[in-house]
Amino acid sequence: MIIMARKILLVVLGVAVTACGSSSEERGAAAGDRSRSAAAPPAEQAVVLFLGTSLTAGLGLETEEAYPALIQRRLEQEGLPFRAVNAGVSGETSAGGLRRIDWLLREPVGVLVLELGANDGLRGLEIDQMRSNLREIIERTHAAHPDARIVIAGMEAPPNLGRVYTRAFRRVFVELAEAYDAELIPFLLDGVGGVPELNQADGIHPTAEGQEIIAENVWAVLEPVVTEMAGAAVR
DSSP states (O other): OHHHHHHHHHHHHHHHHHHHHTTHHHHHHHHHHHHHHHOOOOTTOEEEEEEESHHHHTTTSOGGGSHHHHHHHHHHHTTOOEEEEEEEOTTOOHHHHHHHHHHHTTSOEEEEEEEOOHHHHHTTOOHHHHHHHHHHHHHHHHHHOTTOEEEEEOOOOOGGGOHHHHHHHHHHHHHHHHHTTOEEESOTTTTTTTOGGGBOTTSSSBOHHHHHHHHHHHHHHHHHHHHHHHHHHHO
């Protein structure tokens, strides 16, 4: 039943992606401005940069309800010296993220949480190009910040694109995590995708409660990373 629900959600997402992505370039520029103004942590704090889509941006919700803001609260509760920066843009593709990454890397990025690829899959874009874009984002991050850690959010492609495509799509995130010694969130929407009461009326974007579950999915992988980094910094 969980698999079927996930498939239903992905089919619905495939139908609706055109509407949410039609002006992603304009929104990308605006998000770049917002993230630049928001990403001004004190000198002793490194940035946890969330580069992603509407799932990260928290479309339809208040800024403080999106999972990066919830992660910020966890960081503060644990006394960890990081600041979460939400660089999510609705309709963003891996190519759009690549166009924005250089400016975002002007901040002291300690961790990059890479949540891109979902819209590539929904549009049936070339998997090799998506892989190349994501790889370039990771490599530019390491070039700008050699000690930065990478967390990759895994996603699923719509089943109507066929098993060959969906399997190859899913594998990209695993391969990149292995190649760059990155941490992997197996499926960002685990526990949320296909659950009507955890998604907004469009059936696509999580509610505030859904974002809380996403935050837990992310924190389970991110927390050991930032804890280790904070410990290393004081030794």
